[in-house]
Amino acid sequence: GEMHAEKICKVMDMAMKMGAPMIGLLDSGGARIQEGVDAMYGYGSIFYRNTLASGVIPQISVIVGSCAGGASYSPALTDYIFMVKDISKMFITGPEVVKAITGEIIDAQELGGTMTHNKISGVAHFAAEDEEDCFAMIKKLLSYIPSNNMEKPPYLETEDSIDRQEESLNAIIPDEKGIFYDMQEVIEKIVDNQEFFQTMPYFAPNILTGFARIGGESIGIIANQPKFKSGCLDIDASDKTARHIQFCDAFNIPLVSFVDSVEYSPEIRQELDGIIRHSAKVVYAYAEASVPKITIITRKAYGSAYLAMCPHELGADQVFAWTTAQIALEESEEIEDPLASLYLAAKRGMVDMVIEPKETRPILSITLKKLTTKMKKRQAKKHGTIPM
Numbered sequence: 001g002e003m004h005a006e007k008i009c010k011v012m013d014m015a016m017k018m019g020a021p022m023i024g025l026l027d028s029g030g031a032r033i034q035e036g037v038d039a040m041y042g043y044g045s046i047f048y049r050n051t052l053a054s055g056v057i058p059q060i061s062v063i064v065g066s067c068a069g070g071a072s073y074s075p076a077l078t079d080y081i082f083m084v085k086d087i088s089k090m091f092i093t094g095p096e097v098v099k100a101i102t103g104e105i106i107d108a109q110e111l112g113g114t115m116t117h118n119k120i121s122g123v124a125h126f127a128a129e130d131e132e133d134c135f136a137m138i139k140k141l142l143s144y145i146p147s148n149n150m151e152k153p154p155y156l157e158t159e160d161s162i163d164r165q166e167e168s169l170n171a172i173i174p175d176e177k178g179i180f181y182d183m184q185e186v187i188e189k190i191v192d193n194q195e196f197f198q199t200m201p202y203f204a205p206n207i208l209t210g211f212a213r214i215g216g217e218s219i220g221i222i223a224n225q226p227k228f229k230s231g232c233l234d235i236d237a238s239d240k241t242a243r244h245i246q247f248c249d250a251f252n253i254p255l256v257s258f259v260d261s262v263e264y265s266p267e268i269r270q271e272l273d274g275i276i277r278h279s280a281k282v283v284y285a286y287a288e289a290s291v292p293k294i295t296i297i298t299r300k301a302y303g304s305a306y307l308a309m310c311p312h313e314l315g316a317d318q319v320f321a322w323t324t325a326q327i328a329l330e331e332s333e334e335i336e337d338p339l340a341s342l343y344l345a346a347k348r349g350m351v352d353m354v355i356e357p358k359e360t361r362p363i364l365s366i367t368l369k370k371l372t373t374k375m376k377k378r379q380a381k382k383h384g385t386i387p388m
Contacts, residue, residue: 002039002041002042004042005039005041005042005043005045005046006042006045008024008046009045009046009049012046012049012050012053013049015053015057016049016052016053016057019056019057019147019148019150019151020057020147020148021057021058021059021060021142021145021147021148022053022057022058022059022060022078023060023061023062023138024059024061024062024074024075024078025062025064026061026062026063026064026067026071026074026075027063027064027065027067028065028066028067028068028071040070043070043071043073043074046074047073047074047077050074050077050078051077054077054079054250055149055250055251056148057147057148057149058079058080058142058145058146058147058148058251059077059078059079059080060078060079060081060138060141061074061078061080061081061082062081062082062134062135062138063075063081063083063084063088063089063090063124064084064087064088064131065087065089066089066090066108067088067089067090067091068089068090068091068092068093068094069092069093072090072091072092075090076123079247080125080126080199081117081123081124081125081126082124082125082126082128082134082137082138083113083114083117083118083124083126083127083128084114084127084128084129084130084133084134085114085115085127085128085129085130086113086114087114087131088114088124089108089109089111089112090112090123090124091108091111091112094108094111094112095107095108098111114127115127115202118200118202118203119202119203120203122200122203122204122236122239122240125199126141126199126200127202140197141197141211144197144211144218145211145218145251145253146251146252146253148251149250149251149252151252152252153217153218153251153252153253155216155217155218156192156213156216156218157216158192158193158213158215160192160193162214162215162361162362162365162366163362164362165358165359165362166189166190166357166360166361167358168189169186169189169190169357169360170356170357170358172185172186172189172357173298173299173322173357180226180230181226181227182226182227183208183223183224183225183226183227183231183258183260183298184196184198184208184223184225186258187208187212187221187223187258190214190360190361190364191212191213191214191219191221191361192213192216193213195212195213196211196212196221197210197211197212198210199211199244200240203236203240204234204236204237204239204240205225205227205228206224206225206228206229206230206231206232206233206237207222207223207224207225207231207233207237207240207241208221208222208223208224208225208258209221209222209223209240209241209244210244211253214361214364214365214368215365215368217254217368218253218254219253219254219255219256219368220244220245220247220248220253220254220255220256221255221256221257221258222241222244222245222255222256222257222258222309222310223257223258223259223260224258224259224260224261224309226260226299229265230261230262231260231261231262232261232262232263232264232265232266232305233261233264233265233279233282233305233308234264234265234267234270234275235265235270235273235274235275235278235279238275238278238279238282239278239281241281241282241285242281242282242284242285242386245285245286245289246285246288246289248289248291249288249290249291252291253291254291254292254293254294254368254371255289255291255292255293255294255310256294256295256296256364257293257294257295257296257309257310257316258296258298259295259297259298259300259301259305259306259309259310260297260298260299260300260301261300261301261305261306261309262300262302262303262305263302263303263304263305263330264279264304264305277387277388278387279304279308280387281386281387281388282308282309283307283308283314284384284386284387286308286309286310286314286315287315288384288386289315290374290376290378291374292317292368292372292374293310293315293316293317294316294317294318294319294320294364294367294368294371295309295310295311295318295319295320296319296320296321296322296360296364297319297320297321297322297325297327297351298322298324298325298357299322299324299325299326300325300326301325301326301327301328302326302327302328302329302330303328303329303330306327311350312349312350317367317371317374318352318353318367318371319350319352320351320352320354320355320360320363321342321345321346321351321353321354322354322355322356322357322360323339323342323354323355323356323357324357325342325354326341326342327341327342327345327350327351328341342354
């Protein structure tokens, strides 16, 4: 209702003034019908403030019951949505309305339940087992991000030496073509205490996004996952990637990209559904980001997938390639001597350094420290027009 919205707006205004994260706990059936247009005014006021706060303070929505109708718009405008299995439900029109209008029969969980939005629609970012688990995950997320866009991400002391070399990484890439490995395992072997906090782990698993630390400093991670669809970028993976890049850039979190991808998804349905437009979001987000950007090519970096995953051409500050890396125009291109081809790419400035996989952590740590004073001037403009 109108008064409820006024109370919420007052808290949102205070959060903006103080530069404090905003967390909303939602369990709402929608607008109070008896209030008519006054209720709509209240909703609009909340949406307006969600938009103004975007990129200024982190906004987190926690769905702890039903979230229907207009009440579902506000969470969609926030940075992260947490849902609890068997409890949370979120939809514009509920099952009864769907049945009345279309004749289709579907239950609330299937239409807008936790796993529907975490795995299929991509509306939500986290699925918790219960409310206690949910709030623990929120605390974990907050430990990686600053309170507002004027602060640096929180630093956490670690006993994990930045000089640690992980010998097992030298043998993690299979020699045979078509044999896949787990990129999540690669990331965990490199970051502090093997802790990688994934965002949207159920949605578009062919790309990994999340947060970790190197030498106590928070970093945002984007990585192709060869275990799923060979790590290729499709529509869902592109949306997931672009969103994570923009959040990290807005809140001063350096980006580290791990690359192993052959191409975009070569499917007719993907083309018809607009993969060109969606994949352009990744290119735009990387190019626009002004935070430190480091790219590590672990194996394959071919054609348009190479171009999309933050090469120097899109503003990467440093590009490292493992000795197992292959850079080529297309997958069908026969590379007689991959290592010679790799050093040719380095000679042309596409790669700054060819490294042994085990050296990744110490080199990454040194590079991040050097980039802490990065300054980048951009052409003055109101805002860009990202391909939505």
